[in-house]
Amino acid sequence: MLKNLHNKKELQLVLGLLTGILFGTLLQKGGATDYNVILGQLLLKDWTVVKIMLSAVITGMIGVHFLKSIGLAELHPKPGSVGQSIIGGLIFGVGFATLGYCPGTIAGAVGQGYMDAAVGGVVGILIGAGILATLYPKLQASIMKMGNFGDITFPKLLRVNHWAVVIPFAAGLIVLLIWMERAGL
Amino acid sequence: MEWLAMERWSPYIVGVGIGVLSWLTFLLSDKPIGCSTAFARTSGMIERLFRGSKVMDKPYYQQFTPTVDWEWMLVLGIVIGAFISSILSGVFRISWIPSLWAETFGTALTPRFIVALVGGIFMGIGSRWAGGCTSGHGISGALQLTVSSWLAAVSFFIGGIVTAMLIFRVFAGWGG
Numbered sequence: 001m002l003k004n005l006h007n008k009k010e011l012q013l014v015l016g017l018l019t020g021i022l023f024g025t026l027l028q029k030g031g032a033t034d035y036n037v038i039l040g041q042l043l044l045k046d047w048t049v050v051k052i053m054l055s056a057v058i059t060g061m062i063g064v065h066f067l068k069s070i071g072l073a074e075l076h077p078k079p080g081s082v083g084q085s086i087i088g089g090l091i092f093g094v095g096f097a098t099l100g101y102c103p104g105t106i107a108g109a110v111g112q113g114y115m116d117a118a119v120g121g122v123v124g125i126l127i128g129a130g131i132l133a134t135l136y137p138k139l140q141a142s143i144m145k146m147g148n149f150g151d152i153t154f155p156k157l158l159r160v161n162h163w164a165v166v167i168p169f170a171a172g173l174i175v176l177l178i179w180m181e182r183a184g185l
Numbered sequence: 186m187e188w189l190a191m192e193r194w195s196p197y198i199v200g201v202g203i204g205v206l207s208w209l210t211f212l213l214s215d216k217p218i219g220c221s222t223a224f225a226r227t228s229g230m231i232e233r234l235f236r237g238s239k240v241m242d243k244p245y246y247q248q249f250t251p252t253v254d255w256e257w258m259l260v261l262g263i264v265i266g267a268f269i270s271s272i273l274s275g276v277f278r279i280s281w282i283p284s285l286w287a288e289t290f291g292t293a294l295t296p297r298f299i300v301a302l303v304g305g306i307f308m309g310i311g312s313r314w315a316g317g318c319t320s321g322h323g324i325s326g327a328l329q330l331t332v333s334s335w336l337a338a339v340s341f342f343i344g345g346i347v348t349a350m351l352i353f354r355v356f357a358g359w360g361g
Contacts, residue, residue, distance in 0.1 A: 006215045015214050016255035020262015021269070022206055023218060023320075028267035029191070029274075030199030035283035042342075042349035051196035052203065053323055059204020060328035064211050073211040078316050078326055080333020088315030089322075089337040093344015095311050097352060099304030100283065102319040103312055104220035106305075107260045111267030113279040116286075120298040124305015129221075130228040131306070132313040133245035139314070154330040165330055177197075 001072060024108050033108030035100035035116070042097050047185040054177055058170045065166050075153065082147025099124065192274045207325060216255055217329065219321030221312035223260040225249050228309075289357045315340070 006012070024033075030052050031037040040046030067073035096102055099121050101109050106125065109117035132139075154169075155162040188194070203218075210216050229251030233240045240246055271277035282297050290296055312318040315337045317326060323341060326334020 001215065002213065005213060012214055012255050013253070013258045016216075016258030017262040017265075019206060019210055019214070019218070020259035020264075021266035022262075023203065023259065024263035024266025024268075025270040026194075026199045026202045026206070026266075027263065028270040029194040030196055031193055032199075033267050036285045039283075039285050039349055039353070042345045043353055044346065048196045052200040053319070053327075055197045055200025056203035056207070056324045057200075057327045059201045060207040060324065061204075061330065063204065063208035064328055067208060067212055074215065075329045076215075076217050077329050077331035078322065078333050080316065080331075080336060082336075085315055085333045085336040086340045088311050088313075089340025090311070090344035091307055092311030092315055092318070092337075093341045093346075094348045095304045095306070095308030096319075096341055096345035097304070097348035099301055099308050100286075102220075102308065103224055104260070104263060104318060104320040107220065107263035108267035111264040111269075112271040113277050114283070115279060115281045116283065116297050116301045120301025121305040121308075124302040124307075125224045125309040125312075126228045126231065126305075127302075128306040128309020128311075129225040129313050130232060130309070132310045133225060133228065133243055133249075136243070136245040144314075149332060152332050154332060154335075157332060162330070169330065 001074065020107075023104070024111060027105055027108045028112060033101070033105045033112050033114075035109070035114065038100050038102075038105065039097070047180060051177065051180070054173050058173050061166055062170055065162050068162070077151040077153050079148075079151040081144055081149060083143040083145060084148075087143060095128070189270075189273045190275070192276055203324060204328070207328060214255055217321065217325030218259065219256055219317060219325055220260050220263070221318040221321060222249055223254075223257040224309060225313050226251050226254070226257055289353060311344075 027033050031048050032052055037046055037048050041049035064073055068075060101117050101121055103125060106117045106121050110122065155165045158165065207218055210218055226249055229240055229246045233251055240251060281294055282292050286297055315322065317337060319341060322334040322337040327338055
């Protein structure tokens, strides 16, 4: 782990900005910052978003677990529960289709000049995040506790070495992408 | 540098690029790519303008302090990156209504802006409720093989597909 680098606060802010510039370029070139492409995916007519996400997951999964194997990276799995991940996820989904952008792609949409994203969407997300921050203590003590499973990963759940999951997952996702291309999606 | 002027790249090139970018963020910054906490932090910063330090009474803002951090800079970077990328390919333009929306619901500004605002509110609540978004759970969490992230990502798409079908197949039909 490059601890010294991780602890350089100002430099990390610059790295965050540079990462964002590259990420924003990739999202924009991929079409993911476009309402039409995102709604096309949710209407199951245009599979661009799923193709981008799955190829990012396959590539990232192999590389990040390799970095972990050689001691250069640590994982940061997020905790979750049925009440948090599924209910929160479904609420997100309603917003995903209604807004037509997500928190990352909306930033790109703003950069590309889409005013429905800049004026309507960003303001909405900020209001929504504020509402959640206010409701958080109550939700945390109730719905979010339902079916809690913590920050577990599939390799930990199955009690196997991470490669025993990474290799079949990556292979399965590659087969899925090939199948999607063959099916003309 | 002709490829920078291209309007679209293959989704696989883009996906592999994002995957490689995530290697770099884990290696250089010890961080997975994510976007939604930046909105929560910004919301806290705005609230602080009105309520001052009382904002910090909210446990949520003790956990996600209203400050500029790595992820906040990342979201700012996305705006800049998409701006540069769209300028280089000549597709940058100020546009008010997405074409798919216009074809279905017309070109009036108010309906689209109200729907975008309401959609944004759902997205703000849902992303922070689930603890992540399409990048934080859908890409970064999924690539770490996190159980919560796979569940959340599948839920994003189930909720999104059902809602999109309702909006464009059912609701749009009523209007004729």
